[in-house]
Amino acid sequence: xxxxxxxxxxxxxxxxxxxxxxxxxxxxxxxxxxxxxxxxxxxxxxxxxxxxxxxxxxxxxxxxxxxxxxxxxxxxxxxxxxxxxxxxxxxxxxxxxxxxxxxxxxxxxxxxxxxxxxxxxxxxxxxxxxxxxxxxxxxxxxxxxxxxxxxxxxxxxxxxxxxxxxxxxxxxxxxxxxxxxxxxxxxxxxxxxxxxxxxxxxxxxxxxxxxxxxxxxxxxxxxxxxxxxxxxxxxxxxxxxxxxxxxxxxxxxxxxxxxxxxxxxxxxxxxxxxxxxxxxxxxxxxxxxxxxxxxxxxxxxxxxxxxxxxxxxxxxxxxxxxxxxxxxxxxxxxxxxxxxxxxxxxxxxxxxxxxxxxxxxxxxxxxxxxxxxxxxxxxxxxxxxxxxxxxxxxxxxxxxxxxxxxxxxxxxxxxxxxxxxxxxxxxxxxxxxxxxxxxxxxxxxxxxxxxxxxxxxxxxxxxxxxxxxxxxxxxxxxxxxxxxxxxxxxxxxxxxxxxxxxxxxxxxxxxxxxxxxxxxxxxxxxxxxxxxxxxxxxxxxxxxxxxxxxxxxxxxxxxxxxxxxxxxxxxxxxxxxxxxxxxxxxxxxxxxxxxxxxxxxxxxxxxxxxxxxxxxxxxxxxxxxxxxxxxxxxxxxxxxxxxxxxxxxxxxxxxxxxxxxxxxxxxxxxxxxxxxxxxxxxxxxxxxxxxxxxxxxxxxxxxxxxxxxxxxxxxx
Numbered sequence: 001x002x003x004x005x006x007x008x009x010x011x012x013x014x015x016x017x018x019x020x021x022x023x024x025x026x027x028x029x030x031x032x033x034x035x036x037x038x039x040x041x042x043x044x045x046x047x048x049x050x051x052x053x054x055x056x057x058x059x060x061x062x063x064x065x066x067x068x069x070x071x072x073x074x075x076x077x078x079x080x081x082x083x084x085x086x087x088x089x090x091x092x093x094x095x096x097x098x099x100x101x102x103x104x105x106x107x108x109x110x111x112x113x114x115x116x117x118x119x120x121x122x123x124x125x126x127x128x129x130x131x132x133x134x135x136x137x138x139x140x141x142x143x144x145x146x147x148x149x150x151x152x153x154x155x156x157x158x159x160x161x162x163x164x165x166x167x168x169x170x171x172x173x174x175x176x177x178x179x180x181x182x183x184x185x186x187x188x189x190x191x192x193x194x195x196x197x198x199x200x201x202x203x204x205x206x207x208x209x210x211x212x213x214x215x216x217x218x219x220x221x222x223x224x225x226x227x228x229x230x231x232x233x234x235x236x237x238x239x240x241x242x243x244x245x246x247x248x249x250x251x252x253x254x255x256x257x258x259x260x261x262x263x264x265x266x267x268x269x270x271x272x273x274x275x276x277x278x279x280x281x282x283x284x285x286x287x288x289x290x291x292x293x294x295x296x297x298x299x300x301x302x303x304x305x306x307x308x309x310x311x312x313x314x315x316x317x318x319x320x321x322x323x324x325x326x327x328x329x330x331x332x333x334x335x336x337x338x339x340x341x342x343x344x345x346x347x348x349x350x351x352x353x354x355x356x357x358x359x360x361x362x363x364x365x366x367x368x369x370x371x372x373x374x375x376x377x378x379x380x381x382x383x384x385x386x387x388x389x390x391x392x393x394x395x396x397x398x399x400x401x402x403x404x405x406x407x408x409x410x411x412x413x414x415x416x417x418x419x420x421x422x423x424x425x426x427x428x429x430x431x432x433x434x435x436x437x438x439x440x441x442x443x444x445x446x447x448x449x450x451x452x453x454x455x456x457x458x459x460x461x462x463x464x465x466x467x468x469x470x471x472x473x474x475x476x477x478x479x480x481x482x483x484x485x486x487x488x489x490x491x492x493x494x495x496x497x498x499x500x501x502x503x504x505x506x507x508x509x510x511x512x513x514x515x516x517x518x519x520x521x522x523x524x525x526x527x528x529x530x531x532x533x534x535x536x537x538x539x540x541x542x543x544x545x546x547x548x549x550x551x552x553x554x555x556x557x558x559x560x561x562x563x564x565x566x567x568x569x570x571x572x573x574x575x576x577x578x579x580x581x582x583x584x585x586x587x588x589x590x591x592x593x594x595x596x597x598x599x600x601x602x603x604x605x606x607x608x609x610x611x612x613x614x615x616x617x618x619x620x621x622x623x624x625x626x627x628x629x630x631x632x633x634x635x636x637x638x639x640x641x642x643x644x645x646x647x648x649x650x651x652x653x654x655x656x657x658x659x660x661x662x663x664x665x666x667x668x669x670x671x672x673x674x675x676x677x678x679x680x681x682x683x684x685x686x687x688x689x690x691x692x693x694x695x696x697x698x699x700x701x702x703x704x705x706x707x708x709x710x711x712x713x714x715x716x
Contacts, residue, residue, distance in 0.1 A: 030148035048639015064147035079329035087126030103359025131638020217248035224393030232292035260430035274399035296349035304380030330355035350616035351706030404431035575622030576694030591626035595680035613668035618699035628679035
């Protein structure tokens with residue numbers, strides 16, 4: 001009988017033939033191989049300037065690393081750069097439309113294939129340089145190459161230099177001279193004792209705590225570790241604040257709807273992604289966590305996304321963003337990948353220290369033609385102290401598809417819904433109310449001056465008066481006295497009334513009556529600068545009757561009135577010491593402002609307790625956003641912060657209603673001017689003064705730990 005069936009020899013031959021044909025697919029896989037040497041050349045090298053960047057490299061010399069038309073190339077610039085102003089992109093000479101350009105990350109597809117070991121040249125126009133000078137590096141990666149991916153590769157260093165200083169125009173005010181008339185009464189020689197106005201009380205300044213030092217429920221920081229003894233080592237800070245748990249502490253999960261400007265910093269409503277500004281805060285003295293002791297940070301490693309298992313370009317970008325916030329562009333500590341350092345730095349023991357905000361990218365999940373679904377990215381950072389104690393802090397961000405434009409207001413994340421996602425119609429692309437144009441408010445200036453006395457011989461003076469009798473045989477008129485205007489704020493006006501009453505009884509009798517009736521006509525405004533008001537000297541000259549008489553001289557003595565830090569006033573349009581957006585949301589509103597000239601320069605100065613050396617400080621400058629503004633947000637206005645201390649590591653974050661500046665270096669800062677800020681004027685607004693700004697020290701420390709009692713001021 002003949003056996004029927006499959007000839008095994010034919011089957012084996014077919015299998016071997018298939019394996020031989022498939023061998024290249026298994027043998028050639030890029031497998032995360034890095035780009036060849038990357039060089040970066042910015043056309044403009046000044047910190048904060050817009051520049052054209054030329055980036056050159058070669059595709060890895062390995063089969064399977066060939067770029068395809070649909071390969072996604074990701075370029076991540078340093079943390080204090082800004083790519084949202086990208087105006088043009090070419091790849092090997094061909095124009096390319098970027099997929100996204102937000103924060104510090106640009107992604108694009110080349111549109112054509114490039115073989116392995118071939119050159120790749122990218123030219124990007126309109127990139128804003130890092131805000132701080134020094135040696136910088138960017139990173140590149142590529143996914144979906146012919147087989148596998150090209151791993152994240154750090155470029156060769158490129159230089160950013162200090163910009164040429166811009167001259168500052170200083171306005172000088174000339175005092176107005178007011179002549180004071182001379183009174184000529186006939187007076188007798190007995191006057192009551194001098195009336196003295198009591199000195200002004202001197203309040204004690206109050207130190208402003210950092211963002212993670214408020215009590216619940218006002219503390220916006222998110223502890224990322226459930227162990228109470230370690231939860232304060234690293235906390236997360238986002239806007240808006242996540243929902244509170246039963247203990248009135250924010251949960252470690254933030255939900256952001258794509259296109260919502262309150263949380264999504266990426267203005268592109270079609271990129272199916274959220275870019276959430278995220279800040280890290282270390283070594284916190286958090287009253288919600290009394291069992292947690294603030295220590296120091298010697299090294300850090302990003303564990304989520306983990307460097308060995310990044311799944312896409314968003315993971316790679318988030319990994320680099322977190323590493324830079326921990327290292328070169330933030331706390332300056334050593335950053336590890338396993339046991340290999342990618343950045344080396346000293347231990348940081350500064351308490352309540354926060355990094356600049358970095359954009360965490362959270363794409364929506366997509367499945368072909370189906371509507372996009374919510375996407376989540378889990379973040380984790382492991383810190384190690386100088387005593388080799390380690391703790392891991394975790395946080396997650398979820399991006400959800402926008403519901404804006406369906407005509408139904410979702411109360412938890414929408415203010416309005418007019419059936420579209422257009423800006424400029426009162427309801428913006430994320431269905432949030434748009435801010436109306438601000439109406440400028442006139443400012444009234446109260447000036448302290450001397451008022452010439454009327455015919456009743458009742459002189460009125462400013463501040464305090466001293467009445468004294470000075471006998472004289474020679475009638476001498478007093479010269480006019482200059483009365484400069486020194487303060488723009490309402491003052492306490494003391495009004496002594498002096499009435500000379502001569503009695504004609506044949507016997508000279510000296511019976512003057514001096515009445516000192518101080519009247520408070522205004523509530524004083526307490527400022528940080530002592531105000532000295534010069535007041536006139538009014539001399540009463542006797543009538544020349546042939547008989548020498550005593551000439552009483554009424555002298556108004558200038559009084560030095562020291563004034564200090566005001567108590568915070570919630571609702572006055574800017575954040576002050578002691579205020580946060582949690583306890584005073586009204587002062588965190590971003591008003592409309594059309595930026596115009598001239599540039600207004602203000603100096604930020606600090607002071608420290610006697611005997612204390614400050615090597616790290618975080619300053620928050622609140623400003624009226626309808627009076628002055630800064631270009632961009634986040635790190636965008638970094639070039640406007642000038643005259644910083646030499647060799648300081650600087651991190652800058654503009655919130656559009658307040659500017660946060662973090663400075664640290666190995667040597668102590670000199671008390672006094674810390675830096676200057678060039679603000680744009682708002683069209684139609686009054687000329688800004690120091691009264692339009694508030695200053696708070698959110699953190700002040702040295703290698704020994706936190707310093708209590710640091711303070712700061714803003715002056716023109």
